[in-house]
Amino acid sequence: MNNFIYEIPTKVYFGENQLQGNLSQEIKKYGNRVLLVYGGGSIKKIGLYQKIIKELQEANIEVYEFSGIEPNPRHTSINKAIQICKENSIDTILAVGGGSVIDSSKLISTGRYYDGDAWDFVIGKIQIKKAMPIITVVTLAATGSEMNGTAVISNMDTKYKKSIKSSLVIPKVSFLDPTITYSVNKYQTACGSCDILSHILETYFSRNNGLYMLDTVMEGLMKTVIKYSKIAYNDPENYEARANLMWASSWAINGFARIDRQPNIWVCHLLEHQLSAFYDITHGLGLAILTPRYLRYTLNENTVDRYYSFGVNVLDIDASLPKMEVAEKSIKCLEKLFYEDLELINNLSDLNIDDRYFQEMANRICSNGIVEGFIDMDKEDIVKIFKDCL
Numbered sequence: 429m430n431n432f433i434y435e436i437p438t439k440v441y442f443g444e445n446q447l448q449g450n451l452s453q454e455i456k457k458y459g460n461r462v463l464l465v466y467g468g469g470s471i472k473k474i475g476l477y478q479k480i481i482k483e484l485q486e487a488n489i490e491v492y493e494f495s496g497i498e499p500n501p502r503h504t505s506i507n508k509a510i511q512i513c514k515e516n517s518i519d520t521i522l523a524v525g526g527g528s529v530i531d532s533s534k535l536i537s538t539g540r541y542y543d544g545d546a547w548d549f550v551i552g553k554i555q556i557k558k559a560m561p562i563i564t565v566v567t568l569a570a571t572g573s574e575m576n577g578t579a580v581i582s583n584m585d586t587k588y589k590k591s592i593k594s595s596l597v598i599p600k601v602s603f604l605d606p607t608i609t610y611s612v613n614k615y616q617t618a619c620g621s622c623d624i625l626s627h628i629l630e631t632y633f634s635r636n637n638g639l640y641m642l643d644t645v646m647e648g649l650m651k652t653v654i655k656y657s658k659i660a661y662n663d664p665e666n667y668e669a670r671a672n673l674m675w676a677s678s679w680a681i682n683g684f685a686r687i688d689r690q691p692n693i694w695v696c697h698l699l700e701h702q703l704s705a706f707y708d709i710t711h712g713l714g715l716a717i718l719t720p721r722y723l724r725y726t727l728n729e730n731t732v733d734r735y736y737s738f739g740v741n742v743l744d745i746d747a748s749l750p751k752m753e754v755a756e757k758s759i760k761c762l763e764k765l766f767y768e769d770l771e772l773i774n775n776l777s778d779l780n781i782d783d784r785y786f787q788e789m790a791n792r793i794c795s796n797g798i799v800e801g802f803i804d805m806d807k808e809d810i811v812k813i814f815k816d817c818l
């Protein structure tokens with residue numbers, strides 16, 4: 429295993445009723461002029477917006493707002509929010525929402541110190557050197573953005589969706605209250621759960637022999653997501669289910685699980701980001717369609733051991749069966765979870781997606797020739813996986 433340095437600077441308040449008093453106290457550590465960033469209005473419907481505004485007003489914190497962050501957030505919205513920060517000398521960002529809002533806040537927090545287009549950061553024209561502190565209130569368990577330094581941003585003009593990463597934009601404080609996620613609808617609960625699971629699968633199904641300790645932690649996390657996604661889907665106000673999903677989502681992608689596997693290429697995510705870029709589909713849905721196909725494509729005599737461990741340790745498949753049979757059954761179990769238990773669409777054709785951009789998507793993914801995923805893949809492999817999803 430490789431040497432590593434591990435640091436998560438995010439302070440987490442987990443559980444019900446943690447906002448009152450603590451939110452304003454934490455914000456005041458960083459400043460007094462806050463930009464509240466949120467999405468399309470779900471936080472108003474559930475009364476969270478009102479609660480937060482009251483708390484901040486009582487603490488004499490000056491609040492400015494930017495709303496309307498889209499799922500698959502656009503750089504154009506981010507540029508507008510940056511303008512508000514500059515005009516009003518904002519010193520702290522309060523992101524209240526899911527991954528789209530939190531990711532946007534990361535780019536806003538650094539774009540505030542730059543005079544060009546925020547997209548320049550995403551394409552690497554300019555490096556992140558400074559960022560405002562970010563505090564989050566998470567409303568959807570999925571991306572884990574509340575505890576990492578990644579932001580995934582879309583440019584709908586050029587049809588690119590890309591991620592950037594910097595430790596400077598890792599949230600300082602995150603509030604995780606499972607009851608806030610009670611209002612997440614069935615579809616987003618299903619998509620969020622598939623995303624959490626995918627974050628672990630992408631690392632678990634990698635070619636490195638990682639730490640046994642991490643493998644067993646990942647297996648526990650996957651069992652947790654599989655068990656509680658179904659419960660939350662059918663019983664949205666089940667605290668235990670929402671709490672387990674929420675904490676699993678943070679730990680799936682805060683760097684802990686993949687620490688000894690660098691570089692660790694997340695192939696399904698590369699493919700899905702192309703689908704979202706071209707067709708604006710929900711991230712978790714794209715992953716649910718791609719993952720079983722990808723796992724079937726990469727299954728062979730050399731990789732089968734990983735599938736066997738997954739099947740036996742996570743899905744409780746009979747260990748005495750031949751390894752290939754366990755592998756095949758494992759993929760079928762995932763399909764059952766995604767398409768039957770969580771009732772997600774199982775193919776791209778039903779989303780009106782055809783093969784016209786597959787080659788271009790594969791060219792973008794394989795710009796360096798091959799992708800070193802669980803197995804080496806070239807453009808033709810990528811196109812085949814996309815076609816298999818139709």
Ligand code: NZQ
Pocket residue numbers: 466467468469470471474497498499500501525526527528529531567568569570571572573576578579580608609610611612613616620623681697711712
């Ligand atoms: O916009 P509002 O009205 O708030 O509604 C949102 C949105 O329509 C709704 N929602 C959120 N919390 C709710 C709620 N509805 C009712 N009650 C609540 N409590 O859910 C919808 C989706 O929200 P969004 O933030 O887009 O979802 P998610 O958290 O899944 O974020 C997806 C984005 O994150 C990126 C994805 O690519 C995508 O752009 N990712 C970010 C990652 C990261 N930063 O580490 C990693 C991931 O792999 C992923 O790529």
Ligand code: ZN
Pocket residue numbers: 571623624626627697711
């Ligand atoms: Zn994801």
